[in-house]
Amino acid sequence: MRHQFRAKRRLGQNFLLDSGILARLAEAAELSPADTVLEIGPGTGNLTRELARRAGAVVAVELDRELAPLLAETLAGFDNIHLVWGDFLAQDLPRLWELAPPGPGGARKVAANLPYYITSPILVKLLTGQSAPALAVLLVQQEVAERLLAAPGTRAYGSLSVLVQFYTVPELVLKVPPRAFFPPPEVSSAAVRLRLRSNPPVDVQDPALFFQVVRAAFGQRRKTLLNALLGGLKWEGDKAALAAALKAAGVDPARRGETLSLEEFAALTRAVRSAQADGRR
Ligand code: SAM
DSSP: OGGGOOOOGGGTOOEEOOHHHHHHHHHHTTOOTTOEEEEEOOTTSHHHHHHHHHSSEEEEEESOGGGHHHHHHHTTTOSSEEEEESOGGGSOHHHHHHTSOOOTTOOEEEEEEOOGGGHHHHHHHHHHSTTOOSEEEEEEEHHHHHHHHOOTTSTTOSHHHHHHHHHEEEEEEEEEOGGGEESOOSSOEEEEEEEEOSSOSSOOSOHHHHHHHHHHHHHTTTSOHHHHHHHHTTOOSOHHHHHHHHHHTTOOTTSOGGGOOHHHHHHHHHHHHHHHHHHHO
16 A cells, blocks of 8 residues: 555454445435534545545544555645544544534534444444434444344344434445455445434333343343343342233233334333332332
């Protein structure tokens, strides 16, 4: 590569070189000159440049300072790019947006070819705070894309599916073969677009408990839902009370967690909440 740069596998450095795919990713973010787009891991700047041509501003967070000379070369001439050096997971998201607030009518968006080794924590960070982007286009491992889009009862369905489908409406944008990257990754990739929902799709008064229930349900896939929840929620009441709560939610305690829909997880959370309140009385 230019400047004798050697890609670091441990940082998930697989640079996207296919100009057609780079343009399609940027197009998928539906950018307008009033938008601010956040990029996680600009790398050599190929995607950054496409984003900067379409958005009002780009905030790009890169961990590897050795990329500085390459980035400076690719991004020469642009004045709407804010580079931040450091670990994205350690950044304060609201402060990143404050670096370049969107213009009137604009929105906060994300577009990134993610470092695959931290996909899940990045999704949690982006979606669960107060500063979630209105739209995110993310290139991820194809297997992860399948999980984000998965329906209940399928093998790919898990707590990440519930998290993403609770906060956003996900869709597949395009599949990307390993040869589109340098160096080519060992896995196939896919871009997904996540559109933030204005309201949650299900009635949940206590999102923290909802995700606790979801994590407990998926925590021990081979156990029945009742046993998985007993352990995962550190249930202090008696087992019969929890079984009754499941039944009150219309969920058979012998089912497996991975068969529950978002609606059923919500009903279960409400029932667990009232059973907890009863236990405290
Ligand atoms: N955007 C470039 C492209 O499409 O060619 C590079 C994508 S590459 C898959 C992932 C990038 O994320 C690398 O540049 C890597 O150095 C960077 N990265 C890895 N861990 C990071 C972290 N914790 N915070 C910010 N950037 C990170």
